[in-house]
Amino acid sequence: MKVAVVGLGIAGLSICARMALAGHEVSGFEQFDLMNDQGSSHGDTRIIRLSPGEGETYQRLARRAGEMWRFWEGLAGRPLIEWMGGLMAGPQGSPFVQSCKRMSNKPAALLRGDAIHPLTRGMIAMPYEYDVFRQDDCGVIAADATRAFLIKQAPRWGAKLYANTRIAGPIDAPLLSVNGEKRAFDAVIVASGGWARKLLPEFAGKLDVRRRIVGWFKTPSPRLMPIMCVDNEVGLYGMPTPGGLYKIGLHTVGGAVDPDIVASPGETDAEALSEQARLFLPQHDPTPVRMARCLYTMTPDENFLITPSRAHDRVLLFSACSGHGFKYAPIYGELAEEWIEGKPSPELEAFGEAKRIAATGLGGGVVD
Ligand SMILES: Cc1cc2nc3c(=O)[nH]c(=O)nc-3n(C[C@H](O)[C@H](O)[C@H](O)COP(=O)(O)OP(=O)(O)OC[C@H]3O[C@@H](n4cnc5c(N)ncnc54)[C@H](O)[C@@H]3O)c2cc1C
Secondary structure, three states: OOOEOOOOOOHHHHHHHHHHHOOOOEEOOOOOOOOOOOOOOOEEEEEEOOOOOOOOOHHHHHHHHHHHHHHHHHHHHOOOEEEOOEEEEEOOOOHHHHHHHHHHHHHOOOOEEEHHHHOOOOOOOOOEEEEEEEEEEEEEEEHHHHHHHHHHHHHHOOOOOEOOOOOOOOOOOOEEEEEOOEOOOOOOHHHHHHHHHHHOOHHHHHHEEEEEEEEEEEEEHHHHOOOOEEOOOOOOOEEEOOOEEEEEEEEOOOOEOOOOOOOOHHHHHHHHHHHHHHOOOOOOOOOOEEEEEEEEEEEOOOOOOEOOOOOOOOEEEEEEOOOHHHHHHHHHHHHHHHHHHOOOOHHHHOOOOOHHHHHHOOOOOOOO
């Protein structure tokens, strides 16, 4: 089949690679450079947890993705994930922490927050009344390295990737206007992140685009720093990054934006990050050495939205969104294939419009 993929963030790249491997004639279109930093997929790192604590559907997805990450690493000839373990924390009784523990199937008791300071040799501090679950099956994905790998690999399997090629919306049929020329496809997959609401306006009310900020901090002991995900009012998360820095981000902080007009990080952002660094990262200089901005596309229930357009059933919205979509990337191509081939798929059913809320049962408000 002739398949077009609109948007080459991590989702679009993964879909292009897999669909080409499966023998489809794939064209992928990206409005910016392929390694652009405008959407949601750029940056050095992302967190992966194989027991994500977000419900059964994501748990299954994470297990499938774990196997595929190994396959990708074999092809890339280098590790794409560094496994290191992490601390899942929140106020006593936090549904997020409970869910992480339940999904991990690990008998270990929860720790009290004040155990974290000695356990990390003073690098991380948490309030006494916090519950903390030590999760082993989590690690840090080399995000930009993964995109670079797919940008090489997808064409090897036959996909054609077009950079700096903006597809005009709205898309209401498998017919795209490419540099002024009409091109017909058998199917179109819209994996355009925060811009999907412009290309498929029928879903605009369900896709809320938010600005998010991350900041990197000098750490005295990079090797001692675990991943952390905290179910506090800002949804703090943190991870060690290459170059001996520690990156933190705030899952719930940042307003709605037009993806074409996003302010660069400024003083208010630095202050919001520093406040968390002062609370959770003793012995660290609380001033970020650099910051970056990124986009979250939020659905009302924070689940992915993968569903055919009402205007044409051969046009698929593929929104791997809401701040938790990188870790499952290797599976997106398989989901797209299941859709194209009309195979039964519990995931497509869960992330479709009808049964999604009942099927997924999200566990908490923390990015992972
Ligand atoms: C700060 C931050 C931290 C995160 N942390 C984690 C984490 O720790 N773990 C995790 O699993 N996930 C995390 N995520 C989420 C994850 O990164 C995203 O879910 C994922 O990157 C979404 O990828 P995407 O391909 O759907 O969107 P995008 O990366 O935004 O890609 C969409 C692409 O479509 C292109 N496009 C748009 N319109 C058009 C058009 N008209 N024509 C052609 N091209 C177009 C855009 O330019 C863009 O490149 C985080 C996200 C952010 C922002």
